Amino acid sequence: MKRIVAMLALPLLALASICTAATTPATTAAPLKTRNVVLIVLDGLRWQEVFAGADATLMNEQYGGSWESEAQLATRFGNPELQQRREQLMPFLWKVIGKQGQIYGNQKLGSVAQVVNDYASSYPGYSEMSIGHADPTIIDNAERYNPNLNVFEWLNQQPDLKGKVGIVGSWHLYREIFNTPRSKLYIQAGGTPPPMSSPPTPRDELLTRLYKTTLALEDGDVTDSFVQVTLLDYLHAAHPRVLFVGYGDTDEWAHSGRYDQLLESAHKSDSFAQELWETMQSMPQYRDQTTFIITTDHGRGSGLVDWKEHGRVEQPGSENIWLAIIGPDTPPLGELHDVPPVKQAQIAATIAALLGSDFRSAEPRAATPLNFRSAP
Numbered sequence: 001m002k003r004i005v006a007m008l009a010l011p012l013l014a015l016a017s018i019c020t021a022a023t024t025p026a027t028t029a030a031p032l033k034t035r036n037v038v039l040i041v042l043d044g045l046r047w048q049e050v051f052a053g054a055d056a057t058l059m060n061e062q063y064g065g066s067w068e069s070e071a072q073l074a075t076r077f078g079n080p081e082l083q084q085r086r087e088q089l090m091p092f093l094w095k096v097i098g099k100q101g102q103i104y105g106n107q108k109l110g111s112v113a114q115v116v117n118d119y120a121s122s123y124p125g126y127s128e129m130s131i132g133h134a135d136p137t138i139i140d141n142a143e144r145y146n147p148n149l150n151v152f153e154w155l156n157q158q159p160d161l162k163g164k165v166g167i168v169g170s171w172h173l174y175r176e177i178f179n180t181p182r183s184k185l186y187i188q189a190g191g192t193p194p195p196m197s198s199p200p201t202p203r204d205e206l207l208t209r210l211y212k213t214t215l216a217l218e219d220g221d222v223t224d225s226f227v228q229v230t231l232l233d234y235l236h237a238a239h240p241r242v243l244f245v246g247y248g249d250t251d252e253w254a255h256s257g258r259y260d261q262l263l264e265s266a267h268k269s270d271s272f273a274q275e276l277w278e279t280m281q282s283m284p285q286y287r288d289q290t291t292f293i294i295t296t297d298h299g300r301g302s303g304l305v306d307w308k309e310h311g312r313v314e315q316p317g318s319e320n321i322w323l324a325i326i327g328p329d330t331p332p333l334g335e336l337h338d339v340p341p342v343k344q345a346q347i348a349a350t351i352a353a354l355l356g357s358d359f360r361s362a363e364p365r366a367a368t369p370l371n372f373r374s375a376p
């Protein structure tokens with residue numbers, strides 16, 4: 001096991017140096033318009049589904065474990081034309097970001113997005129994207145506080161952003177990943193209901209009751225519909241300027257071997273991202289000055305079986321991800337092709353760069369930001 005990991009490290013180092021050479025921080029261009037940044041993660045959603053839409057070989061009971069009928073699935077997600085098929089699955093991503101933003105990671109068109117950590121699992125991925133590098137001691141999802149400085153914590157220390165940075169998501173482990181006891185970031189994560197107002201409203205009581213009585217696929221977590229309610233509540237109450245949003249259903253349904261529900265949850269997460277985008281665009285504080293980055297923490301295996309699981313060694317290809325960006329400072333390049341590779345570790349410094357800050361001044365190990373302001 002150790003030897004395999006060591007062998008993998010060499011090509012990764014090569015990739016890291018290519019990326020460093022291919023991307024430079026944006027420093028000389030016109031002033032940035034972005035004043036708010038949102039990072040949205042759709043846990044474990046593969047680049048294959050993002051760029052090609054639903055896979056016909058898995059829309060069945062035999063390989064996809066689907067309960068929904070094949071005919072129904074084909075109608076909902078199986079359009080024979082690629083562009084229409086991927087729009088069926090993720091209409092916001094393709095009809096809005098695909099036209100007004102940028103989407104990296106379609107390997108069939110020469111655009112590669114990858115994690116640099118050796119594990120291609122969740123904690124290492126969320127850590128990499130928020131601390132800007134792969135901590136070799138973070139190897140799995142064990143519950144422990146992340147010892148590294150993350151970009152959200154660092155931004156929250158800046159006077160104009162203090163108290164304006166929040167973490168909202170379905171996974172209880174975000175507490176450890178973002179080390180909220182130390183970072184003092186606002187967090188609403190996992191199956192813990194949000195605090196009720198005093199005296200509690202009937203809505204508070206109902207939401208708390210549903211938190212406590214709804215089964216999640218994984219103990220300690222909530223399904224994404226709960227994330228969306230608490231996210232919009234937080235947005236309206238606190239007007240955050242930097243936001244992390246973690247949706248987990250896509251990963252849970254894939255592990256459950258239910259391709260039909262995986263498709264439904266990808267579609268639902270896309271609509272949640274769209275709802276957040278449209279809500280923010282309707283608010284003066286956010287309109288035309290907010291950038292979204294949407295990505296995943298890891299890929300998964302391929303073929304008729306390995307789509308369910310992920311891991312760099314066990315399911316080859318799990319290191320491959322995708323990344324979308326939309327906002328007032330990112331030209332509408334659409335789906336990128338024939339571009340240098342990008343890596344998950346670049347997300348941390350990109351979030352800071354969008355707000356005019358250099359995360360690498362605090363964390364020199366962080367990868368350089370994406371060159372988001374011009375064609376790569």
Ligand SMILES: [Zn+2]
Nearest residue numbers: 044122251255
């Ligand atoms: Zn997983």
